[in-house]
Amino acid sequence: MVYARLAEAARAALWSAVVVLIATYLGVFLVSAAARLPFPAEFIYGESIVLAGARRVAQGQPLYPSPDHLPLVVSAYMPVYYVLVGALQRFFGDGYVVGRSVSLLSTLAAAGLLTWSIRRVSRCWWGGLLAGGVFLTQNMTALLWAPLHRVDPLALCLALAGLALVTAGRPRAAAVPLLLAVLTKQTYLVAPLAVFLALLPRWRLAISFALVLGAGLLAAVMFAQALSGGWFLWYTAVANANPFQLDYLWAQLWPFLRFNSFPLLAAAALFLLRPLPGERLWRIYFVCAALTLPGIGKVGASSNYWLELTAASSALIGLTASRLAARQAPLSSWAQAGLAAVLVGSLVVVAPGYRAVLGEALEVLPSGGAGAVRAQLELAPLLAAEPGELLTDDPALAVAAGKAIHFEFVIFRLLAEQGLWDERPILDAIAARRFSLVAVRTPLNAPLADAEWTASVRDALQAAYVPIGQAAGHWLYRPSPALGARLSENPS
Numbered sequence: 001m002v003y004a005r006l007a008e009a010a011r012a013a014l015w016s017a018v019v020v021l022i023a024t025y026l027g028v029f030l031v032s033a034a035a036r037l038p039f040p041a042e043f044i045y046g047e048s049i050v051l052a053g054a055r056r057v058a059q060g061q062p063l064y065p066s067p068d069h070l071p072l073v074v075s076a077y078m079p080v081y082y083v084l085v086g087a088l089q090r091f092f093g094d095g096y097v098v099g100r101s102v103s104l105l106s107t108l109a110a111a112g113l114l115t116w117s118i119r120r121v122s123r124c125w126w127g128g129l130l131a132g133g134v135f136l137t138q139n140m141t142a143l144l145w146a147p148l149h150r151v152d153p154l155a156l157c158l159a160l161a162g163l164a165l166v167t168a169g170r171p172r173a174a175a176v177p178l179l180l181a182v183l184t185k186q187t188y189l190v191a192p193l194a195v196f197l198a199l200l201p202r203w204r205l206a207i208s209f210a211l212v213l214g215a216g217l218l219a220a221v222m223f224a225q226a227l228s229g230g231w232f233l234w235y236t237a238v239a240n241a242n243p244f245q246l247d248y249l250w251a252q253l254w255p256f257l258r259f260n261s262f263p264l265l266a267a268a269a270l271f272l273l274r275p276l277p278g279e280r281l282w283r284i285y286f287v288c289a290a291l292t293l294p295g296i297g298k299v300g301a302s303s304n305y306w307l308e309l310t311a312a313s314s315a316l317i318g319l320t321a322s323r324l325a326a327r328q329a330p331l332s333s334w335a336q337a338g339l340a341a342v343l344v345g346s347l348v349v350v351a352p353g354y355r356a357v358l359g360e361a362l363e364v365l366p367s368g369g370a371g372a373v374r375a376q377l378e379l380a381p382l383l384a385a386e387p388g389e390l391l392t393d394d395p396a397l398a399v400a401a402g403k404a405i406h407f408e409f410v411i412f413r414l415l416a417e418q419g420l421w422d423e424r425p426i427l428d429a430i431a432a433r434r435f436s437l438v439a440v441r442t443p444l445n446a447p448l449a450d451a452e453w454t455a456s457v458r459d460a461l462q463a464a465y466v467p468i469g470q471a472a473g474h475w476l477y478r479p480s481p482a483l484g485a486r487l488s489e490n491p492s
Helices: 002-036 047-058 080-092 096-122 125-137 141-145 152-167 171-182 190-199 203-227 232-238 246-272 279-291 293-297 303-325 330-349 351-364 371-384 395-400 409-417 424-431 455-464 483-489
Strands: 389-392 435-440 465-471 474-479
Touching: 002 125, 002 141, 002 330, 002 351, 047 080, 047 096, 047 395, 080 096, 080 152, 096 125, 096 141, 096 152, 096 279, 096 303, 125 141, 125 303, 141 303, 141 351, 152 171, 152 190, 152 279, 152 303, 171 190, 171 203, 190 203, 190 279, 203 232, 246 279, 246 293, 246 303, 246 330, 279 303, 293 303, 303 330, 330 351, 371 395, 371 435, 371 465, 389 395, 409 455, 424 455, 455 465
Parallel strands: 389 435
Antiparallel strands: 435 474, 465 474
């Protein structure tokens, strides 16, 4: 009897701590989102680039133009997010707010879909609510990516909508949101694969699902390829295929393990229990998502690469909690206490990060940001006053100054080095002194290893532009007089 009371007391205390921590972090989530949504600067590389793509759609310009003329900006993802945000910008105006709002609503909808799905499988609202709460708070991934102008939250939401339809017994209807997920971000194939594998015992249904999804994807790709004059696959497959580096993988693994070890351990506990009807899909989804983890070794990968694994592990945590709660023996109370202890550990690990995020929302952003963000906002008014075109390796700076992004240095450098793109368009534009001002984060005489341009681009800039100073962490250059002008001034 004492043993049972002790187990129950431990269970109640630990689960109370889980609830308090999740509720506290959800408060930080909302405060951070409210501060970040309207902030007029980029928080992570890619926001300004994706905004440039949405602007093309809003202005009726091609999203995947031929890369033989300026602007040279890679629309690296499938078109759904660009089209949706571009259409909304026609009604609600330009800037980061529209896209960030789409991402935030998608993240909250994803949490709702997880909650509903796990409640449906487990017949327990507690398990569903836990899955949704853990998804939003467990490793800061949802917190950081929810208010960003990036495609990932919408793709995840659509993928989870498909899984929810399968959970509801409508696998054929699930093909529509799953197809839209892939047409938002091409790497979101985990959920369709999980559905196919989960349906395999009914092989006719599995094949029917695969044919519908495959035919839809093929038709969409062929249409986009024709509409773009043959450049769609170059952007979404060739230009988006950054090289894989083992050193980059190891560097990414440490933050992943630091923030995800406890949640993964809690999720894996479900595999110690006998599978119940409805769990098969979510177990397979978790395994398939885990198998994509080596993809974080791709140059440019970040925590968005484990968004699906975050959702899958949250689902399994909710299912495990529901299964254990249904048992009455004292041993079950200890098992529930053990699961809660692991969750408390996972939530305590990220506490310093939440404190930093809260400080950013309440102090740093209201005062104008810090670091690169502050530099963008300090230099932007000066550049906005320039009458001509701007060339910069800081695309967010161009957006902040109200200027067009003409050249995405870092990606086109990789493409040029791999022999996948001819540099002639940008070299010609530089030689013609098309840009009235060049603002770069590294001086042109710096070693190439520290810069975001090739030797050819550097040489062209040094031949056509002269330094005029430095401001807010950027080196500034203006066009040098052309040879003809110099000769006319000095005929001797």
